[in-house]
Structures are given as C-alpha cells and as structure tokens.
Amino acid sequence: SGKSRPMRILQYVQNTAVQGDANSVISAVDSYCANVEWAMNVGDKKGEILDAVVLDVRPRWVLELGTYCGYSTMRIARLLPPGARLITLEMNHHYAQVAKQILGHAGLDSQVDLLVGASSALIPQLKKKFDMDKFDLVFIDHWKTSYLPDTKLLEECDLLASGTVLLADNVTCPGAPEYLHYVRNSPRYKSLYFPSQLEYLRVEDGMEKSVFLG
Numbered sequence: 001s002g003k004s005r006p007m008r009i010l011q012y013v014q015n016t017a018v019q020g021d022a023n024s025v026i027s028a029v030d031s032y033c034a035n036v037e038w039a040m041n042v043g044d045k046k047g048e049i050l051d052a053v054v055l056d057v058r059p060r061w062v063l064e065l066g067t068y069c070g071y072s073t074m075r076i077a078r079l080l081p082p083g084a085r086l087i088t089l090e091m092n093h094h095y096a097q098v099a100k101q102i103l104g105h106a107g108l109d110s111q112v113d114l115l116v117g118a119s120s121a122l123i124p125q126l127k128k129k130f131d132m133d134k135f136d137l138v139f140i141d142h143w144k145t146s147y148l149p150d151t152k153l154l155e156e157c158d159l160l161a162s163g164t165v166l167l168a169d170n171v172t173c174p175g176a177p178e179y180l181h182y183v184r185n186s187p188r189y190k191s192l193y194f195p196s197q198l199e200y201l202r203v204e205d206g207m208e209k210s211v212f213l214g
C-alpha cells in the first residue's frame, strides 16, 4: 500500500519506530530500505562518515541540499549543539511533506527549517530569510549536476567562511565529476575523499569533504 516509496517508508516508520527517538527512526528507515525496497538515503555506512564530520565541525549553521525523506536531515539534526540550525532544501513537494512527518516522528522538527524549491532560487534568499551570515557545514546530496553550480552560487552569495566544510554524497556513484575536478583543483579548497559503499548495496561510492579556504 502507500502510493509512493517515500509514503511506504513513512508508514513503516510510523508503525515501527519509537516516537521522539531519532535513532529508532533512522534504524527503521535503514531496515526498510535494506530489506524491503531500496531508496536513495545516504544510508548507515556513509551515514557514519556524515555523523563524524558533524561531530568534528560542531556547526552552528548547516545547509542541506536535497532532503528526500529526511534521513540525512535526521542524522545531522540529532547531533547538533543546542541553538544550532539546519536548513534543508527540497525541490519536490511530496518528498518535503513526507520528510516533515518523518522529522516530526523523530522529534527533530524544532532544529530544522525545510524549504521547498530549487536550490538555485533559494540559496540567494537564505542570509536575509534567516538573518545569518555564513554556513559552517553544507551537506550536498541533490541533483549531481547541480553540485558544482550551487557550490559556485554559495561562493558568490558569500555564504562560505574560511573553514566552512562541504560534504558531498555520491561523488563516485552516480558520480559528480565536474564538482570533484573543481574542489580537487581549486586553490580555494582542501579536499579529501572518504571511500564507502552506495547505500544498502555492495557498490563502491564515497563522500568528498572539502574545506573552503576563503
């Protein structure tokens, strides 16, 4: 039942996860997607790399590009210091609606602002909308061809500080070759590859961590 894959994931979460317990919601999504039907969450293996970066950066302001069902949104939000904010951008209204409900089930909606729209249209509005200056961490997980233009847009909008960390999912599979070439060759970034596997599958993937040098 459930008209869409995100809806089926939401129903499984509502039926099996403990309300207010983010880790049980994360585990429920992982067990559903590992055993019932695959979905493009960052998953538990790459999720541990994401967790480690969030804990290392201790970010005050986080931007996520591509929310989907809110899985990585939860992984980030549950590790944020008090007072920190996570802004996540999602193009698809249906995905955003499901993500809101999954975040609500996890009890994490207070730290998260979910905006619906294209990242290219929303990024230039963020400083004014949230009265903020720079992001400390950006998690990039939307259209793979948007990674590079949106990184350049973040630079142009003066949203990156010296030390800001960009963490990009799927740089091997499906791949983001133009983005990788840019962050690995630009003198303005220090870049490092974290090898891993595609979510729920024995296929190589990895995440690229790039520190903006100002």
Ligand SMILES: Nc1ncc2ncn(CCCCCNC(=O)c3cc(-c4ccc(F)cc4)cc(O)c3O)c2n1
Pocket (backbone or CB within 6 Å): 040, 041, 042, 065, 066, 067, 089, 090, 091, 092, 117, 118, 119, 120, 141, 142, 143, 144, 146, 169, 170, 173, 174, 198, 199
């Ligand atoms: N500009 C803009 N602004 C805002 C937005 N919000 C959403 N979008 C559109 C994003 C649509 C989903 C993006 N994610 C992926 O496509 C993705 C795919 C795979 C994958 C698939 C098939 C395979 F065989 C293997 C791997 C695995 C992953 O982990 C992925 O993250 C936006 N775009």
Ligand SMILES: [Mg+2]
Pocket (backbone or CB within 6 Å): 040, 041, 042, 141, 169, 170
């Ligand atoms: Mg991804």
